[in-house]
Amino acid sequence: MVVGELAHERELIIIGGGPGGYQAAIRAAQLGQSVTLIERAELGGVCLNRGCIPTKVFTEGANRLASIRKAGQFGIESDSIHFNLHTLQTHKEKTIHQLREGIAALCKANKVELLSGSAFFLAEDRIGVENGDQYAVYRFKHAIIATGSIPFIPKGIEIDHKRIVDTWSITKLETIPETLIVYGYDYIALEMAMAFSVFGSRVTLIIEKNDFPFDHSINREIKRVFKKNGIKILRNTAISAAFADRNRVSINLENEVLTCTHLFVSTGQKPNTDNLGINRIGIEMTSSGFIQVNKQCLTSIPSIFAVGDVTEGPALAVKAIRQGKVASEAIAGISSEADFSFLPTIAHTLPPIASVGLTEQEAYEQGYQINVGQFPLSSSGIAAISGERDGFIKVIIDKESQLFLGLHMMGYGAVELITSGVFSLEMAARDEDWLFPTYPHPSINEGMLEAVESIKKQAIHILPPLRNEIYKV
Amino acid sequence: MVVGELAHERELIIIGGGPGGYQAAIRAAQLGQSVTLIERAELGGVCLNRGCIPTKVFTEGANRLASIRKAGQFGIESDSIHFNLHTLQTHKEKTIHQLREGIAALCKANKVELLSGSAFFLAEDRIGVENGDQYAVYRFKHAIIATGSIPFIPKGIEIDHKRIVDTWSITKLETIPETLIVYGYDYIALEMAMAFSVFGSRVTLIIEKNDFPFDHSINREIKRVFKKNGIKILRNTAISAAFADRNRVSINLENEVLTCTHLFVSTGQKPNTDNLGINRIGIEMTSSGFIQVNKQCLTSIPSIFAVGDVTEGPALAVKAIRQGKVASEAIAGISSEADFSFLPTIAHTLPPIASVGLTEQEAYEQGYQINVGQFPLSSSGIAAISGERDGFIKVIIDKESQLFLGLHMMGYGAVELITSGVFSLEMAARDEDWLFPTYPHPSINEGMLEAVESIKKQAIHILPPLRNEIYKV
Incomplete structure (x- = not known):
């Protein structure tokens, strides 16, 4: 200029x-x-x-x-x-x-x-x-x-938007991949692994770390549900290079070469x-x-x-x-603040995942003495009706103050229920704030009550021995 | 003895x-x-x-x-x-x-x-x-x-559990009614009217009162959605008698006789x-x-x-x-209390209805000066994706104290979202408790924020003129 x-x-x-x-x-x-x-x-x-x-x-x-x-x-x-x-x-x-x-x-x-x-x-x-x-x-x-x-693409991988796709091109594929390898563990990786598995692809999910980034109960449930859906998961595995030719993609791991028809890279932004x-x-x-x-x-x-x-x-x-x-x-002179202490994270998988506040691991790492309550949706009446029985609702409560620290869910309705958890954290709810209200019947919401009740050994739809086990966590 | x-x-x-x-x-x-x-x-x-x-x-x-x-x-x-x-x-x-x-x-x-x-x-x-x-x-x-x-059955109606059914026998019908008249306006009446309409019955809903028992915005949306689904609604209408023969049911109204193949009576318990x-x-x-x-x-x-x-x-x-x-x-000597000030009511219609706290009418009747915020799901991104764009989220806030008084919803996810409203009432939330947190994106939950934002003329996805109109309510 x-x-x-x-x-x-x-x-x-x-x-x-x-x-x-x-x-x-x-x-x-x-x-x-x-x-x-x-x-x-x-x-x-x-x-x-x-x-x-x-x-x-x-x-x-x-x-x-x-x-x-x-x-x-x-x-x-x-x-x-x-x-x-x-x-x-x-x-x-x-x-x-x-x-x-x-x-x-x-x-x-x-x-x-x-x-x-x-x-x-x-x-x-x-x-x-x-x-x-x-x-x-x-x-x-x-x-x-x-x-x-x-998109952040690791070295050695070149996106061609045809056989090797990123978050920008995965939804532009012209055919359903015969074999799809998904590299990454963010919400888009999980969502697309599940979606293409439903569409008919044979899907393998490769993650570099030892596990998914959620509360360990969600991580375990993802593995169980993905396996049930025929999705393979390779953990502690990095892709060092990937090449596409006309018909397939070759993927170099540390000691192994995999091939697939399509590779989706979702390793962050x-x-x-x-x-x-x-x-x-x-x-x-x-x-x-x-x-x-x-x-x-x-x-x-x-x-x-x-x-x-x-x-x-x-x-x-x-x-x-x-x-x-x-x-x-x-x-404009208004002093609001961007505070992300209680940022909900969701994944629209099948069933969906939603999470807010401290995970069980984080709570221990931060030195909290905690109570953990969990309700499996397999014990829910409405889940029996719909047949959508995978998943659970898990709450983390501080033992000393009874303050609510985290809510972690996988299951039908999780995305909509998570705002109850966000509000609970923002308003400094205690366990009694979950025990006192009423929950519509029949609904998944009732599982939130039973999750907290399970801590006090007063959940109705959890068998007594299991209730005790959870209490010992 | x-x-x-x-x-x-x-x-x-x-x-x-x-x-x-x-x-x-x-x-x-x-x-x-x-x-x-x-x-x-x-x-x-x-x-x-x-x-x-x-x-x-x-x-x-x-x-x-x-x-x-x-x-x-x-x-x-x-x-x-x-x-x-x-x-x-x-x-x-x-x-x-x-x-x-x-x-x-x-x-x-x-x-x-x-x-x-x-x-x-x-x-x-x-x-x-x-x-x-x-x-x-x-x-x-x-x-x-x-x-x-x-079931409470009004005089003049005799349930035969074949052509004239009650809440106990409606789900035992052996064929889908050709023409179904539903008498009543409780949640089962609404649910069955909607369900059988989807199954292929021609449905008419008869209610004795002038309107449904919800917040007037829900009442209006029920009428709109039911009409869109081909369900007729007769209001201010009582059935004085109903008789079934082999092929049909005759229903006496004040000045009229209706016939249908089946009558479902859901007039309370x-x-x-x-x-x-x-x-x-x-x-x-x-x-x-x-x-x-x-x-x-x-x-x-x-x-x-x-x-x-x-x-x-x-x-x-x-x-x-x-x-x-x-x-x-x-x-057992524990002094808990059954308090139903904030009892959520739901109906698993299509889309579902969920409601807790004071309706707009009740708030006025009880002398509150209120602010009313409303977000139509037709403006929601996730609703555009799913195509489930009927319904809205409505909040009632006390003008003086900014205390949250009621949440009324019709739309996908309403049943799961209602617990956010229950918690808000139980924990005496103010509008700022809804404005401060973050809401997962994309999700219906974001509509809750925009409903409250609409009161302050700061909803993002509501056009300015409409925003003003709502503010005037």
Whole structure:
């Protein structure tokens, strides 16, 4: 840029139209800011276009297909069931399109200016935006960086988006893999392993670590349920290289070569901060390469905020959303805070997983004396009706204070029930806060009560010996 | 009984093996009581054998059938779908049998003595039990009456269990009714109207009152969703008489005669207290014919407690269960209380309904100044994915204290989400307790946040004008 070149004046510029960026934009507009949102690709970001939403269309499809296969006992008979991946893709595209249009309409209604292009900082108060031949400079009072992340791919693996796919291309496959190896253990890895297993792929899940990242009871139940569904799991195993030819993928492990028709790599995300010019203006980074922010999402430069996957912490939309709102509120002079002490994590597997607060392992590591209560859904009346009897509800309670420390579930309804756990943590609930209320009958919710009751040896639907065993944990 | 006749000595006798009775029995056994449970028919009572559970097998079947019909967009193709009522009946019987065996096993493991027979009080400490030719007398220290309820059938209607059915026989129909009239507006009426509509019956719902018993937003959504499903609703309409012949049922309304192939009457329950001998021993009754109890479920006789549908209040298993435990705890000297201020009510309709706390109408009637927040599921990302876009989440907040007063939902996940509302009421949550936490993405749970945010004009996914309208409510 030539000094003296005309710069357009803007109040708040947000770079990136993912969940963090667009929710920050709308929140800021609600608070009276004049907002410009710059997106180089599509509104909705990774979450809507390539992450959460497309994979959830696939898990929903898998959920329905699995449900239909078990529908015979409910008197539902069908001559033959075919699964058409192409139709599911169409529904995915339609859903994404519709949600994207929704975001655009919300932006318009909130008078958020939308700009297409790639943005990069020129100074602490100036940004350049390039869109093909077009180039413009904007001067801003405040900016929010919400450029998200891109898949992190280990060395030795090259994504070709055909046989070796990442979280961006797994939902674009044109055929159902005959043999699918899934590399990783995040929620998308688990979801896609389960979904493609339901669609008919022979699935192997490879994880580098010794186990999954959840409470050990969930980790055990994942292994049991995945095995029951024919999904193989290789633990403590790293892929050193993977090559695709026309017909298959060869995968090098330490002492072994595996082959499959498709490899899905879901080994995490890395912040998308290249070409943003943040080095030029000297924004401080953390040692692991994220943008350093405080609890109000302010960077080391007083006019620039950063939210979502470019900041330290789990690369989850829920984090970006909250941070986006907090940043916009901070800019408007409202001192809210992004606090992720009680961030719920979920996976839309079959059955789903949901977790919040301390795991049993973490509680011990942090020196708590704890009581652990657990209720198996196999003892639930509503699970007997639906036939969805896998899973459990587990609570962690501090022995001394009786304070609720964590809720870990795998099973039908887990995603919706988890907010009860979030509220319990936020409101500092004690075991008595779970023992006193009533729970609708019949419902999975009743299992939450019995999980806490099991600690006190007063669960009704757990046989006395098992009750004692759990108490001893 | 002849004076001096031998009476067997027992510590605690419980009459009735429904959810209130068997859970009281197990709780008492946990607390060291020696327990005898008397049931004249089948363990599990009305709830398991003739109420909650059988109807839930039907709603689950309807749910799956409706889901399969909408599965095409997810790429699931099937040549033809048949529904076989007989198979569903078999699943129902199997489920009931399995749950009944489960209760028997729990009783055995807890050393609860099971007696078959009809019981009636002889004195404040003695009971007779008749089983065919057998007759025995038991002396007890304490007794709990948990004999439940039977359907209340309005005058002029005679249940023949073939064409005119009640909540006990609706799930035993041998064919799918061609035209089904449902009389009543309780949760079973709504559930069966919806389920049989999905199974293929032409359904008309007749309710005596002007509207359904929920928050007015739920009432409105029921009407909209039922209409969309082809279910007719006649309000302010009473049936004065109904007659069945071989082929059809004639129904007399005030100025009209309707005909249908089947009539289902679900107009409430009445306490099952006849032939119990409770008049003989002078147990006090309420003016509406229920057994009078205090908060510990003690009757006017210090050795006798009563729980469940024989006591005042909604005829719901959740109430019986809690009362059963409270009575057993009271007998063991633990002073717990049955408090139903925040009793959740649910209906497993399509989509489900769940409600807890004050409705908007009740809040106004009780003189509250309130804020009402509402989020339509049509604006939810996860609902766009699943296509289940009917319904909403509605919160009622006290304007002055910001205390949470009620949660009312219709929509996918409502049953599981309602416990968040129960906890919020029990723990005296304020709006900020819903605004501060994070909600998993994508999930229906996020709609709870937006419902509260809508009050503060800060919901992200509600267009600004609509946001204002809601604010004015």
